[in-house]
Amino acid sequence: MKVRIFVTYKQSVFDPQGETIKDAIHALGHQGVTGVTVGKFFDVTFAPETADVEAAVQAIADQLLVNFNMETYTYQVMEEK
């Protein structure tokens, strides 16, 4: 089972990277783009027998993957391919 965990800066945190990319996109001529935000994601695969994957995901995000001073996360269980 695979879970995709999305981590982004909190809205209140200034992220110059998104702005820089937006400028670059405009320079390429795509004026229709009004905003860019950047995040990272982690695809975490669990052994099929893992009990309570969602609890594990939350624990892993809370303890390791996310720094709550500046970041926040969501996750999504992926379909098996």
Added chain:
Amino acid sequence: MKVRIFVTYKQSVFDPQGETIKDAIHALGHQGVTGVTVGKFFDVTFAPETADVEAAVQAIADQLLVNFNMETYTYQVMEEK
């Protein structure tokens, strides 16, 4: 309209970050995790009147966001919130 573009390493490309994070997850006691890969995503917002958003997304990914030597991408049109 918002599009989320996911960028990951191609299959055969070594992902040292993912390996290190997997080890850390194991050290925290989540042995059920069998793999971790790391990617980035870009939420790109388009002005509502933008014609052919998908073509624009592909152009932006091709020219700017993705390094085709080692990366590949997918994207997903997001619901408005």
Added chain:
Amino acid sequence: MKQAMTPEEIKAQKPYLDWSLSEREYNYIAEELLGRLPNYTETGLYSAMWSEHCSYKKSKPVLRLFPNKNARVLQGPGEGAGVVDIDDGQAVVFKAESHNHPSTVEPYQGAATGVGGILRDIFSMGARPIASLDSLHFGELDNPTMKMKVQDTVKGIGDYGNCMGIPTIAGETTFDPCYSGNLLVNAMSVGLMDQKHLQKGTANGIGNAVMYVGAKTGRDGIHGATFASADFSDENATQRSAVQVGDPFMEKLLMEACLELIEQHADWLVGIQDMGAAGIVSSSAEMASEGQAGMELNLDLVPQREPNMSAYEIMLSESQERMLLCVVKGHEADVQAIFKNYDLEAVVIGRITAGHDYVLHHDGQEVCHIPVSTLTDDVLEEASEEREPARLKAAKQAPAWVPGIKDAGATLRQLLAQSTIADKSVFFEQYDSMVRTSTVVGPGSDAGVLRVRGTRKGLAMTTDGNGRFVYLDPEIGGKMALTEAAANLIATGAEPLAITDCLNYGDPTDPEIFWELHHSVMGMAEACRVFDTPVISGNVSLYNENNGQAIHPTPMVGMVGLIKNLDRVIPMAAQHAGDAVYLLGQTGDDFAGSELQKLLTGDIAGALADFDLQATRDNFHRLLAEMQAGHIASAHDLAEGGLGVGLAEILFKTELGVNLTLTLTKDQFFAETAGRMIVTVPVEHTAAFEAALGTAVTKVGEVTNSHWLQVRLADGQVNENVQALQTIWEEAIPCQLKSKD
């Protein structure tokens, strides 16, 4: 996965031609060396080991021209890196390596893995890397693609070295259209060791273990052509990539573990070598060959990152951060324990056997059984055709170009904004230049200087290459490259010890290009003899071309020098008002290949004037003696942009100026005659200095308290505010990087 071809199919279909093994070589292997047809794996191994990259079959005859010994050289070419005695039982270890092709395709990872590779060469010798240098040659910064490549290259070098905790303390960056389709990314690393820890890449002793340590093997870096053709025909090629990805964190652990093993348990270790080009095959065959031993490996034991790798892929993979060890039988577990402590795997993948055969097993089958030496020693050297490039004859006959400058101040301002001359701090500030707290002089000076902790000694180091001069005259250009490197070291107060090099050229099967290679090495070799700086290591990079357009022939010289007394490190910048300013060396009408010529004509052309190496060397050594005597306040060698630019450079970031009177013309103010320096001397030492240097120096004026560069020339004058010049110089590259085209 498709079934590999049979030996007969290989003979008939000649796939080896795509792997750059010639039919002549293939036949020689089959008929003379083996007396049978090589199988698929064996053919692959020969192709790799007999490539120019591994065997130097074309360049070897030329490399023999280099001197590679003197009383200080402890290890010359032939090992991971060269080793030079620096007294007190210590040695300095260094080597440079090119990563041009990988960096052109993928600048970030190419540059990063270039640094990673050269660091492994250093610690495989038993030395701790203490500094890195780089030599980068790019196309002009006038298009978004090149700007991106430049920034990615710099980030790749920085990220790897910074994470390893090895300071990058010197280097060079130049820009010329000839590199736009083929970047040059040369990395050099310098290590320090106690001589007693010196290691070799050797394997012997029947029953001793061959151990693999470090990262797992993937399909990284396996030659694109074979990658696409043989084994993946049923998969979507675009989902795969052979780009090598660096893992500096792994390498840091690997380095610490290897150094612990070498420094504390050398008796467990027979030999150690990094896996560089052609991965396992090259490291294992070279070690067995060096130890005159047989070797048997079981490839099923090799840690693998990807499923279903063929023997060929496992052997040729260029996955990074791996080392091969030969360990005394019985100490396998001890070695494993050391690596385990760093969370690293060490695996026995084979043994040393009686005889001289190289035997590989994979999937229960013997996939290779050949004499080791046929991989390493029996390579057919190739005689190359050579012919003097037509352009050289023409240049010698053409009338010399005369710049005819009107406003020397305006020319100076323009030159300072030329990207090759302008401030590079936007690049080198991305390198940690201070970690390990021994950096006495960091990037931005003539040479980097490190102290040797616990002693009064220092080491100075520099990389230099100027393809434009070598292009105009390979032999004189080769001499100039050496001279510039020596001048950079002398300027800091160091005595040159030895050099490493990267020889970057185009396609050597073009007789004109082979001529460039041959003659530039002749020039370098002669200068090495004069400066007594033997070549102790190096690397050759050929086929640097794009669409049939070769780069300028660009030999890079990496030179290291010894400073016996750290109190006598000489700064580049002027120090005090009132000091006398001297010019060392004579200035000629040397405009061919200069930055001035490029600025004014947009091109380079003409013939180079030869210069007197011996006189240059003597001048340098007399200057060095004066430095050691404490008579010199500052010294700076003159290179791109000549005296004009050199004077500005010694005033930047000071509050000083100069007031000079010269017999030179406005044009000559920017000539790039080799072997010159600008030296400032406190008044109380001028008499001694003049007595020692005699006619080699000309007193031209003094350092002043006004922040102005004031020079009276034979046919005009320069009167420029130094702060204004500095602003031009500092802003040029950041501006170019930002501008939208």
Added chain:
Amino acid sequence: MRLAVIVFPGSNCDLDLYEALHTVCGADVEYVSHKATSLAGFDGVMIPGGFSYGDYLRAGAIARFAPVMKEVIRLAKAGAPVFGTCNGFQILTEAGLLPGALKKNDSQRFVCKTVALEVVNNQTRFTHQYTAHERINLPIAHADGSFYADQATLDQLEANGQVVFRYAEENPNGSLNNIAGITNAAGNVLGMMPHPERAVEAILGNTDGLRLFKSLLTPAAAD
């Protein structure tokens, strides 16, 4: 005072910190592995710069789970001096011993150079040998040095005098309030992005960092 320099996998300024304390200041200092489970006998902890675990997740994020961190936290809570520079600062924030977090530099680039700092608080056990509001120069070398905390935390830091160093001229990374170094509320834990251990010897051109270690090693009379 016996000090531990903690060595994590990927630490690379451990030597620099050790040499500054041992060779330059003559302090009683030892390297301690991240695997150590006891810091008994140590009076203070020094966490060096570098790239623990490659900084592959976030700088300092993985190191905080190392076995030795339990002991570091114990000593910190007991009031012992704990000092982290660069990656050490990042680890201290990730471990919750210091408030806030360190983001990627605004430039998105690693930057190594010497910057001007103001000693904002010279009343700490790490800074009492500096004068109030003294200007000093220290090297920085980091890619993730932009200090971030929410407004309430920032206000608190300022009000309590926990801001110890501030960038005095150029802000090299986008740090809020130009913060370069902070202490915890109790004042015994200091984290800073600049590297004082790189500025303790004249041969390297800068000794402005020396008094930080001297402060630590010679408690002020008032202490």
